[in-house]
Amino acid sequence: MSNLSYVSPTGDSPWGTYLSQVDRVVPYLGAQARWVETLKRPKRALIVDVPIELDNGTVAHFEGFRVQHNLSRGPGKGGVRYHPDVTLEEVMALSAWMTVKCAAVNLPFGGAKGGIRVDPKLLSTKELERMTRRYTSEIGLIIGPQKDIPAPDVNTNGQIMAWMMDTYSMNTGSTSTGVVTGKPLHLGGSAGRIKATGRGVFVTGREAARRIGMDLNGARVAVQGFGNVGGSAAELFGQAGSKIVAAQDHTGTIFNANGFDLAELIPHVNNTGGVAGFKGADVIKAEEFWDVDCDILIPAALEGQITEERARRIKAKMVLEGANGPTVPKADDMLFERNILVVPDVICNAGGVTVSYFEWVQDFSSFFWSEDEINVRLDKIMVDALKKIWDTADRHKITLRTATFAVACERILIAREERGLYP
Structure with a gap:
């Protein structure tokens, strides 16, 4: 296989998408802008x-x-x-x-x-x-x-x-248990790690819904990717009273306007490896997933899935990026123009790395926390982080993605400046 980069359906590469995101944040970096090339290499x-x-x-x-x-x-x-x-x-x-x-x-x-x-x-x-x-x-x-x-x-x-x-x-x-995270529990793994990314998607989605006045009870949710991230998020939204009306993964695409019975769908996915063949839903074409009438869309698969053309068709009020880099820059602009709120990957799916951090800390101390303690700590970190990002977005009148990059890149570049260049 050639070493060509992964390219989305529109020709956008992940690295090109990232560089575009960095360029957009430069006006908000102040004195740290002189270090911005650090982020591009x-x-x-x-x-x-x-x-x-x-x-x-x-x-x-x-x-x-x-x-x-x-x-x-x-x-x-x-x-x-x-x-x-x-x-x-x-x-x-x-x-x-x-x-x-x-x-x-x-x-x-x-x-x-x-x-x-x-x-x-x-x-x-x-x-x-x-x-x-x-x-x-x-x-x-x-x-x-x-x-x-x-x-x-x-x-x-x-x-x-x-x-x-x-x-x-x-x-x-x-x-050396601390060399990796996401390990089995009896080898120094952390409680709550498997579902942590999906939980982070739910927590940020819950906070975003509260801010825009959306009631999660009865909200219609479409999920692309039904593994650890998408499946866990779907389960939590279901517990909050939302209806999961569409799901897509590598095996197929299914739809039920009245919502799936998650008590049946999740075991089906666990047993068969995908959503295909689930009896409580209709099969639809893969591309029709982007036309589903829903309130919340959760792309939780691979990069580059929301193209500009798909962004024109999305009917959701809010997009929660469970995957890394699922939205190309032109699609981002289109969603913004259409007043569709996007909670970006770099905050929305940060629950996984947060609990990985907890696991790393626990491995060093050889002292482990309960899953309830993990979830309380995770929720607080995610809520506090989103509040700072939302305040930044409101102050500069920019998207949540650009605000997330502004907050994060300032922290990175201050650290770069304070450490200095060696030699």
């Missing part, structure tokens, strides 16, 4: 060869990446994804959004991201383990509890984090 990018022996005895090579975008505020933090479309440029953009996201919720982390260009469904469990361990060894020189802390992302999970933690620990000669 990743600090470190590593490309690694990942050779493994397959079960049939042949040797396969996979291309892996780890990018550390900015470490001014602390060690790198960001997930690892296994996907056939992973490229260096995509990982660069994801690492940059992690930098902004961590600063937006004021966590002591910089941004990083990793990935391997592979379709993990084509590998056996043993092949997946060998690839994960080899990749971990290859990037081992730049990761560590005080350097860069990977986490799960697309097609990776707690088991893969356990293999990464074990490999790093074997190579360094001592158990």
Whole structure:
């Protein structure tokens, strides 16, 4: 496969989208604007060869990446994804959004991201383990509890984090639980981590709805991506009385104007791997998902899904970005013109990295909190962060996305300035 960047249906690349977002925030950075080039250049990018022996005895090579975008505020933090479309440029953009996201919720982390260009469904469990361990060894020189802390992302999970933690620990000669987050509970994982990103989407959505006078009870919600993020968010909106009327994932697109029975849909997804085949819904075409009459739209899949053309058709009053970079810049402008509120990814889906921070802290102290404690702390951080961002948006009369970048980038660049340049 070529090393061309992942490109959305309109030709927008994730890195291009990120650079456009940075350009838009420059007028609000004040004296820190002189440092803005810092945000446009990743600090470190590593490309690694990942050779493994397959079960049939042949040797396969996979291309892996780890990018550390900015470490001014602390060690790198960001997930690892296994996907056939992973490229260096995509990982660069994801690492940059992690930098902004961590600063937006004021966590002591910089941004990083990793990935391997592979379709993990084509590998056996043993092949997946060998690839994960080899990749971990290859990037081992730049990761560590005080350097860069990977986490799960697309097609990776707690088991893969356990293999990464074990490999790093074997190579360094001592158990190092804090080298990754998103681990199984009995290996130093945190309660509440799996559903944390979806919970953050719900909490920011709840606060945004309150501010614009939307009643969540009876609100119609459409969700793209029904995994940990979209499924967890849907469950919480359902508990608040909302109706999940449409869902789309890699298996299909379903619709029910009266709302799905989540007590049946969620087990169906868990058992079958997707929404396809769910009996309590009608099947609709993939593109018709963007025409669904709803109050809240949650894109929780991959980048570049809301194009300018789709943004013209969206009927929601509010978009909650559960995915990273789901809206291209021209679509952002279109949604703004149409008075559709967008709660951007860099705050909306920051629940996952926030609870990853909690896990990292708990690993260092070997003292663990209950899920109730986790959720209370998470909710407070998300609500406080959104309030500051909303106040910034009101003060400058700008979108929530530009306001989030303004708050986050100021924090990053102040840290850059105060640390100075070495040598």
